[in-house]
Amino acid sequence: MKITDIKVEKYSWPRVRPVTNGKHTYTHAGMSILKIETDENTTGIGLGIGMGWGIQDNGLIDKFKQELIGEDPLDIEFLWNKMWVPKLVGRRGLSTQVISSIDIGLWDLKGKIAGLPLYKMLGGFSNRTPAYIAGGYYSEDKGLKELGDEMLEYVSWGVKAVKMKVGALSLHEDALRVKTVREAIGPDIKLMLDANCAYKYYDAIRFANLVEKYEPYWFEEPVMPDDYEGFRKIAEKTTIPIATGENEYTRYGFRDIIERKAVPILNPDPYIMGGITEFMKVVALSQAYDLDISPHGNQEINIHLTAAISNALMLEYYPQQHDRMWDKKYKHTLLLNDDGTVSPPDCPGHGFEPNYEELAPYRIL
Numbered sequence: 491m492k493i494t495d496i497k498v499e500k501y502s503w504p505r506v507r508p509v510t511n512g513k514h515t516y517t518h519a520g521m522s523i524l525k526i527e528t529d530e531n532t533t534g535i536g537l538g539i540g541m542g543w544g545i546q547d548n549g550l551i552d553k554f555k556q557e558l559i560g561e562d563p564l565d566i567e568f569l570w571n572k573m574w575v576p577k578l579v580g581r582r583g584l585s586t587q588v589i590s591s592i593d594i595g596l597w598d599l600k601g602k603i604a605g606l607p608l609y610k611m612l613g614g615f616s617n618r619t620p621a622y623i624a625g626g627y628y629s630e631d632k633g634l635k636e637l638g639d640e641m642l643e644y645v646s647w648g649v650k651a652v653k654m655k656v657g658a659l660s661l662h663e664d665a666l667r668v669k670t671v672r673e674a675i676g677p678d679i680k681l682m683l684d685a686n687c688a689y690k691y692y693d694a695i696r697f698a699n700l701v702e703k704y705e706p707y708w709f710e711e712p713v714m715p716d717d718y719e720g721f722r723k724i725a726e727k728t729t730i731p732i733a734t735g736e737n738e739y740t741r742y743g744f745r746d747i748i749e750r751k752a753v754p755i756l757n758p759d760p761y762i763m764g765g766i767t768e769f770m771k772v773v774a775l776s777q778a779y780d781l782d783i784s785p786h787g788n789q790e791i792n793i794h795l796t797a798a799i800s801n802a803l804m805l806e807y808y809p810q811q812h813d814r815m816w817d818k819k820y821k822h823t824l825l826l827n828d829d830g831t832v833s834p835p836d837c838p839g840h841g842f843e844p845n846y847e848e849l850a851p852y853r854i855l
């Protein structure tokens with residue numbers, strides 16, 4: 491079997507309402523699709539990050555195409571290493587995001603050829619992963635009561651964990667939001683806090699001390715992703731476990747986090763950090779230190795990755811509220827089970843074929 495072509499499509503659509511976290515506001519959602527075509531009429535579907543800035547750069551796609559056309563798509567380890575060379579543009583940025591999309595497409599193709607779902611190919615640990623709902627964003631018309639109601643609604647769906655944003659307001663205002671949510675959801679639901687890198691380490695410590703009594707399950711990205719020393723300083727001053735990794739790249743980046751011995755929960759994102767191949771290497775590293783993995787975003791691929799490994803803590807699950815295309819962009823929609831877990835589709839590959847008809851009005855590339 492040989493790779494004959496690689497094609498890219500990009501889609502973008504306005505959100506129902508903009509979402510704001512501790513640092514950014516996002517007005518649009520979107521997806522990028524990378525098709526790996528072969529001489530045997532099987533196509534691998536690679537998925538890119540929502541904004542798609544990684545794979546819209548045709549120069550990069552053309553470069554990787556030259557490396558891949560004519561090669562056997564089943565030789566994924568060989569192809570990953572052929573693509574990932576030190577002369578890439580933005581070694582841990584754009585190039586690695588494109589490699590990630592290609593790698594996901596290669597794994598989808600391999601699954602389709604083997605007739606196996608990805609999670610079985612990659613390990614096969616469980617067909618149910620506990621999910622948490624990612625919400626609690628900032629919004630002008632969302633007061634404390636509305637925030638509490640929102641988080642309580644998520645709990646009514648059966649999940650045992652929810653995540654909210656912090657970092658946009660003063661420390662005391664955000665602490666009050668955390669208190670409100672804890673009181674709304676009760677003591678038995680896990681509550682995670684995500685600062686999206688909004689703090690300097692000294693304010694992250696102050697904030698952790700203010701909210702520790704509300705028993706946050708983790709404190710995500712309290713500081714900038716490269717502030718490894720910041721993670722260490724925060725961890726020394728709080729009992730709240732730190733989570734990070736959604737802006738980290740490759741096994742080397744995760745090695746650097748792990749070596750600080752300050753972050754027990756890693757949030758790798760296979761859409762950016764190097765794809766499924768690299769993700770599984772980070773999993774092996776994390777297992778050698780008995781750390782947990784709770785991957786960032788992109789539940790369609792992450793459900794397979796969490797179901798494949800023994801140290802997956804939870805699946806981040808984005809609900810319908812944020813995205814008008816939530817149940818339209820793929821032919822299969824990943825739903826919550828009644829017990830708050832999520833199950834991977836039991837069909838070959840990742841099982842998320844894009845719904846091109848529904849997507850068509852939003853195509854921008």
Ligand SMILES: [Mg+2]
Pocket residue numbers: 684686710711736
């Ligand atoms: Mg996050």
